Amino acid sequence: MYTARLLRLPFWLAFWLLSLGFGSAVWAQVSVRLTERDGPMLQLSGPADRWLRLEWSADLGTWQIALDSIVPPMTIPAVRPEQGAAFYRTAALTEPEPPYVFAVIGDSTAAGDFPEQDPPRVHGWGDGLIPFADFEDSETTVLMTTAEPAISSKSFFISPRNHVDVLNRIKPEAVLIQLGQIDEFTPFLELKKTTLPEYRVNLGRIVDIIRGYGGVPLLVTPLPFRENEYWRSGQQISADDVSRLSARAEVVRSLALEKGVWLIDLYRIVGDHYRSVTLEELAALGAFDAHHLSLHGSEVVADLAIGALPDHFQRLFFGRD
DSSP states (O other): OEEEEEEOOSSSOOEEEEEEEOSSSOEEEEEEEEETTTEEEEEEESOTTOOEEEEEESSSSSOEEEEEEEOSSEEEEOOOOSSSOOEEEEEEOOOOOSSEEEEEEESHHHHOSOTTOSSOSOBOHHHHTHHHHTTTTOSSEEEEEOOOTTOOTTGGGTOTTOHHHHHHHHOOSEEEEEOOHHHHHOSOTTTTOOOHHHHHHHHHHHHHHHHHTTOEEEEEOOOOOOTTSOOTTSOOOOHHHHHHHHHHHHHHHHHHHHHTOEEEOHHHHHHHHHHHSOHHHHHHHBOSSSSSBOHHHHHHHHHHHHHHSOHHHHHHHHOOO
């Protein structure tokens, strides 16, 4: 059973407010609020203990995911279709039960150094998540790192570590996906290099794999360079390097909007943090170059990543209110 109401707006966008019932008299509703700065925003109201998926359609026939996992109350930007109307509905999801598996896909900025490197030269923000949830002693949440140094969105599918098989076997409830540095800067053109369109397709394939077994993918933009810091060799980062990595981040943002995936924009968030600290503090965050992280830096970036998660993920996986 459901009730639906059509709200007619004095411009190109119309919204269908579709409320779905769960059991006895439990409802969730989608409404619209117009803002001068951000345009139309969707407001979701309903019980805070229900996990939902938000879907949208331009014709009421074909429905697409607007966001994989939502918990009211929440305000999010509206999808802007090419046509003159967007219709929305919510669908019930089964809330995961412990033990939860929280996974990270990424290169060395997420995974840290190669296992045989002792002591490690760099540390990954994926491992930096561990102190914030006490994963090693937790009976409710397990951290799974399918990250690998020097991996790209292309080599992810052919890695000897069989990342796709691992995802389909373990089925993590939530997966953070951060790739792109190796796609852009690798010298191994045949095995790892991708164009921007290829990069977009590969990330989309990973999103579909995670959705295919019922998990929630979250796309993460690549880490920025510490632009105020010099390489140990004395060479400053070039403007071209910055521009190329920024273009990768923009692909991730665009894909997240297109596929209705939660976005963790670490390129922007971490970049803002880098610009807010002193040069001494900036140097303490880094390792031997202007991109990788020290142990301290990995924990700082992990904390920023957790803070950018949807509120219900912060509560479920990290116990944050």
